[in-house]
Amino acid sequence: MAMSRDPIKMLLLFILLFLSSLTHVSAQEPDEAVETASDGVIAPSGQFSLTLRQLGYDIRTFSQNNNSRIYRIDLPGNFEILPTGNYVNLITSHAPEVPDKPAYLSVEVNNRVLSTTELTPTNAVSNTTRVDLPEGLLRAGSNSMRVRLNIAVSCEDPPSVLNLSLSEDSFISFNYQQKPYVTDLALYPFPFTERSLLRTPVTIVLPDQPTSTDLSAAATVAAGLGVMSGNSIDISAVLASDITPDIRTNHHLIVIGQPDKNILLQDALELPLPIDSTTIQPGQGILQEIISPWNEYRLMLIVSGLDSEGVLKAGYALNRQANFLGMRGPIAIIVELLPLAKPDQLSAVSTTLAALGYSDEVAYGASGQEYDFGFSLPIGWQLEELPFFVLKFSHSDILDPAQSIIDVKLNNRPIGSTLLEKSNANNGELPLSLPQHLLKTGWNQLRVGVAMSLPSNNPCQDRNDERAWTMINSQSEIFLPYSSIDLPPNLNLLPYPFSQNGSFDQSLIVLPDQPDQTIYNDLIKLAAKMAGSSKPEYISVQTAYASEVDKAMRAKYHLILLGRPTENGLLQEVNGYLPQPFVPETDLLEPLAVDTIAFLPDPTRDAGLIQIATSPWNENYNILAVTGTTDNGFSLGLQALLNQTGNLKGNLAVVEPSFDPAGQGSGHIQTYAIDTRPPTLPEQEANITGAPASENDLSLLAKRWWK
Structure with a gap:
């Protein structure tokens, strides 16, 4: 092979590959007209270009065992992508110069394969590949690009030594036209919590002398947006008289207060519905969305009422989920808000994977596969009874029972397994105790692994054979009875x-x-x-x-x-x-x-x-x-x-x-x-009374709960 015939040449190639990861050398740069702003302020239309670095991705090395990566490209919801002039530029290098096995670089955008390029000596160092994006493929909202290294290797062959580097200076470029956001409260919290390559700030505009009720309404709206955005929102507040031209023009605005108290509501705004005694009554809240008069690509949300009670109702209503004739269109008048029942401090006795949002998972072929399922425990959880997980599954009845297995891990620690045999091919169940010491506050993970083998015992031939299958049933149950206890504040x-x-x-x-x-x-x-x-x-x-x-x-x-x-x-x-x-x-x-x-x-x-x-x-x-x-x-x-x-x-x-x-x-x-408080004995997070149970007792108890 070339590597063994010319070691000096290969050493120089590896040095060049390393240098190419530090310096962008490309035959094709973004057009001069391309915009690269990412602060939420861009022209109404034009060509926009973003590097992978600007999207938050660094240099990536692909290999046989690490052959794919998905890049998220989230575009603002008010973008219209024009039909032409859209493309991706990928800057790559690979070594060895002559791949030890046939290899190809493929590019998919939104699950559509657009390009497959063979790796050869001519494109080994700082190569730029332009991939044109067809009309209609790129869209407003969420997009994905998958880059994959395909190596023609069979499972009998020794592993490939090929490595490919994708530079973070690779970029996507597209032509766009902004359009006004739709004023529809049914879409709330969009666009205020929109996650896109442009992070548009949100500013709450308060009356110059805000009452505590105004502040409660504003803080409630902000808290709701914080939760609904996963704490990723850029939100701030300003008094109406202190609003700057930049904030007024470039931010989404949420205006709080009574119309005679907030001077921004007296600024000749063209509201769909005037806020006065002819349209609403005292004690009623009103929400209105309008296109900002200072920037047609920004929204204003009005949270108001004729009195403090109405303002507060309007603020609280934004966090409520109303399924019966809920908010729709640019206007909503809130007549009444009923108190909500307090969340139950004692959890449900059991839940299913389906209730946690998971679907059935089906594994095919003789290769090992793993599936993750997560659940959360709150601060101060305390177990009331023994916790269990009952894995429900079914599988092909032609598997080799001596070589086929399903196993479960809790937070990366094994807790049980069983062979896949004819006795559990239909409606199989594996009841397992969830060890208390492995459970933790916050996110917990159950990982189910499946390894199958056919009687032919030919791993290469059986690798993608769909006659070998196992289904993990989403009705698998987690029995986790806990209550929340008060912990010392910290x-x-x-x-x-x-x-x-x-x-x-x-x-x-x-x-x-x-x-x-x-x-x-x-x-x-x-x-x-x-x-x-x-x-x-x-x-x-x-x-x-x-x-x-x-x-x-x-x-x-x-x-x-x-x-x-x-x-x-x-x-x-x-x-x-x-x-x-x-x-x-x-x-x-x-x-x-x-x-x-x-x-x-x-x-x-x-x-x-x-x-x-x-x-x-x-x-x-x-x-x-x-x-x-x-x-x-x-x-x-x-x-x-x-x-x-x-x-x-x-x-x-x-x-x-x-x-x-x-x-x-x-x-x-x-x-x-x-901590200046006197030391105390550590409190146990969980407590289960009674003597330790044997595995046989645990299985019997599990069947009692699940049947």
């Missing part, structure tokens, strides 16, 4: 306990009475983040100014206190209960020896603090104080809370700017966290 468990059991309505966010205007933006970002795993329909964020929080409210909620102590009167009242209190009526920290030494506080030092304490008004509730010694310190604390990098733990975190040894600011933060 910064590393946030947003628990302020958001738990699928709901956020047990918490009250308290702002200073005369806040800095930036705190409204902080509130919106915090609400979007803290909603966590809440179910959208159960999100109702409560906010209040400090002077509005009476004794009954203090004892009714978890309290999230924002601002410096001298700004937030309620923070001053709980100061003595905080792990790190402040000097009364100041923003200076008390000189406490939190770890091993205490220093006299520096009044000019920026320090943010995140603290958890038991509420002095109700021991069943807690306080989360996000505060600081200065305005910048408060911002640092909020930044650490929003980012949640894993440095938060215990009941106290101090956040400061991070500086390099040369004294130059790095723009980063450093966090020191500690």
